[in-house]
Amino acid sequence: MPFITVQPSGNRFEAATGSSLLAALLAAGEPIPHKCEGKAQCGSCHVFVHEGRKSISKIGAAENERLDTIVGVGSKSRLACQSILGAEDVTVELLGFGSGL
Numbered sequence: 001m002p003f004i005t006v007q008p009s010g011n012r013f014e015a016a017t018g019s020s021l022l023a024a025l026l027a028a029g030e031p032i033p034h035k036c037e038g039k040a041q042c043g044s045c046h047v048f049v050h051e052g053r054k055s056i057s058k059i060g061a062a063e064n065e066r067l068d069t070i071v072g073v074g075s076k077s078r079l080a081c082q083s084i085l086g087a088e089d090v091t092v093e094l095l096g097f098g099s100g101l
């Protein structure tokens, strides 16, 4: 069961291995946008994963395509809805960039 640390709020909570990062953040009350409800279509759930990236599921084709359309994407970028948590703790930064569309 990984612990998730959220920036900039500093919130820290335990999440379930196998759940999406988006679901974990929403369950913890974090205000992360998710306009397409987790279908990798809107890009509004874009976050930076600062720690624990290797334990999260790899970037798939749909996520890659969507990330290509978002302004401000970097090497730590992930779509929270497509990021399935592994066993390691994760530090994630909420960005509030909007959809980029």
Ligand code: FES
Pocket (backbone or CB within 6 Å): 033, 034, 035, 036, 037, 038, 039, 040, 041, 042, 043, 044, 045, 046, 066, 079, 080, 081, 082
């Ligand atoms: S919720 Fe739309 S891309 Fe993640």
